[in-house]
Amino acid sequence: MIWTPGAARAARRIATAAAMGGGGITALGVATYGLLMAEALIARRIVGNPYGMDGPDADGVYGDFEGEPIRMVMLGDSTSVGLGMALPTNTPAVNLAHGLAAVAERPVHLTVVGQSGAASADLGPQVDRAIAAEPDIAVIFVGANDVTTATLPAHAVRHLQKAVRRLREAGAEVVVGTCPDLGSIRPIPQPLRWVTRRWSRQLAAAQTVAVVEAGGRTVAFADLLGPDFDTNPAEMFGPDRYHPSARGYLQAAYTVLPSVCAALGLWPEPEPQRVEGSQYLLAAMAVEEPGTEVSATRVAGRAVGPQGRWATLLRRRPGPISKSA
Numbered sequence: 001m002i003w004t005p006g007a008a009r010a011a012r013r014i015a016t017a018a019a020m021g022g023g024g025i026t027a028l029g030v031a032t033y034g035l036l037m038a039e040a041l042i043a044r045r046i047v048g049n050p051y052g053m054d055g056p057d058a059d060g061v062y063g064d065f066e067g068e069p070i071r072m073v074m075l076g077d078s079t080s081v082g083l084g085m086a087l088p089t090n091t092p093a094v095n096l097a098h099g100l101a102a103v104a105e106r107p108v109h110l111t112v113v114g115q116s117g118a119a120s121a122d123l124g125p126q127v128d129r130a131i132a133a134e135p136d137i138a139v140i141f142v143g144a145n146d147v148t149t150a151t152l153p154a155h156a157v158r159h160l161q162k163a164v165r166r167l168r169e170a171g172a173e174v175v176v177g178t179c180p181d182l183g184s185i186r187p188i189p190q191p192l193r194w195v196t197r198r199w200s201r202q203l204a205a206a207q208t209v210a211v212v213e214a215g216g217r218t219v220a221f222a223d224l225l226g227p228d229f230d231t232n233p234a235e236m237f238g239p240d241r242y243h244p245s246a247r248g249y250l251q252a253a254y255t256v257l258p259s260v261c262a263a264l265g266l267w268p269e270p271e272p273q274r275v276e277g278s279q280y281l282l283a284a285m286a287v288e289e290p291g292t293e294v295s296a297t298r299v300a301g302r303a304v305g306p307q308g309r310w311a312t313l314l315r316r317r318p319g320p321i322s323k324s325a
Contacts, residue, residue, distance in 0.1 A: 054081070054083075054116065055078070055081030055082040055085060055112075055116065056088040058082065058088035058093050058094050058110060059110060059111055059112055060088075060109075061108065061109050061110070062098050062101055062108050063098065063100075063101025063106065063108050064107075065105050065106050065107050067105075067106045068106065070100060070104055070106055070107070070108045070109070071109050071133060071134060071135045071136045071137075072096070072100065072109070072111070072136065072137045072260075073112070073129075073130040073133050073135040073138045073139070073172075074092075074096075074110070074111070074112045074139050074141075075114050075126045075138060075139070075142070076177075077114060077115070077116065077117065077118045077119070077141060077142050077144060077145050078116035078117065078118075079141045079144070079177075079249070080093065080112065080114030080139075080141040080142075081112055081116055083116045084245075085249065090249060091112075091249060092141070092250075092253045092256075093112050093114075093139075095249065095253035096253045096260060097110040099253065099257040099260075100137075100257065100266075103261045103266050104261075104266050111130070113126045117145060119142070119146045119151055120142050120143070120151070120155075120156040120157070120159040120160045120163075121155070123140070123142065123159055123162075123163040124159070124162075127166050127167060130167065131166065131170045131172075134170075135172040136172060136173065136264065137172060137173045137174075137175070137260060137264055138172045138173070139174075139176075139260060140163065140174065140175070141177040142160060142177075142179070143178060143179025143180070143203055143204065144180060144200075146203060147179065147200055153202065156206075157203070158210075160176070161213060161214045164211050164215065164216040165214040168216065173216075173263035173264060174211070174216035174217070175217055175218070175260050176211045176216055176217070176219070177218075177219050177252065178204035178207045178208060178218050178220050178221055179201075179203045179204040179207060179221070180200065180204075181200045204220060204283075205280075205283040206283070208282075208283035209280060212294055212295060212296050212311050213296075216295075217259055217262075217263060217293055217294065218293065219293050220289060220290055220293075220294075221290060255290060262293075282294050282311045285313060291315070292313060292314070292315055294311050294312070295311065295312055296310070296311055
């Protein structure tokens with residue numbers, strides 16, 4: 001795993017600006033921000049909306065088990081609704097519901113409130129609908145549209161943190177899949193691809209800090225599909241080369257499932273793979289490795305240390321999801 005002290009400092013700076021209610025300077029500076037603003041428009045035109053703006057209707061009860069259903073809600077952007085899939089069974093939310101049902105041996109009642117095109121600032125109405133469903137667990141996929149719309153990172157993480165806090169206050173566990181590395185997406189031209197790679201990872205680190213502060217846990221997507229896209233793009237990405245294919249969405253669900261189960265007390269914590277330290281340092285480390293989870297912890301009975309809130313980093317190794325459950 002490769003990380004830099006600069007990434008930790010960037011995460012701290014963005015998170016601090018968000019906490020103080022200011023917009024803050026971008027993680028990359030004013031000049032680069034202007035470049036991103038211009039070229040983001042080009043990238044969005046290249047990607048387009050070949051699937052429209054709606055995913056398949058995935059609400060329902062999953063898992064052929066007895067007992068009270070676990071109530072799960074899915075919030076976020078196009079990846080949360082499985083944009084591009086014709087069948088709900090291929091969406092990440094349904095894959096997660098099947099996997100959670102298999103582990104818990106209980107049915108899962110799924111409600112999807114995410115919306116294609118949503119950025120972090122759009123989470124408020126989604127949280128209203130999610131809370132109405134009285135969830136046990138809420139899963140959020142968000143961040144990509146904050147990058148492609150050149151949203152100030154401090155502004156984005158402030159909205160995300162508020163959403164997590166509201167969900168936690170409503171009694172739900174919260175797992176956030178952080179911003180993926182958009183530098184893996186080939187339709188985005190250079191130098192924007194390099195810019196978005198750095199921006200994506202710094203935003204993901206700041207998201208990690210904000211979510212841990214609000215009582216949730218994060219799972220890093222990083223370049224989850226990047227290496228597989230290079231070797232097998234037809235299977236991992238859809239025709240627009242931006243949104244995942246059915247296999248890509250399934251891999252995203254594999255990555256988040258262990259943390260969803262752990263949040264509900266259904267998954268053992270792998271002590272040998274646990275790392276404790278400052279949330280800023282662990283946030284910077286986590287965004288370099290897909291599937292890495294960060295959550296709050298205590299050290300010597302204290303939640304906060306000299307370098308900020310204590311956190312735990314777990315390098316989880318997800319197993320397969322049974323879609324026949």
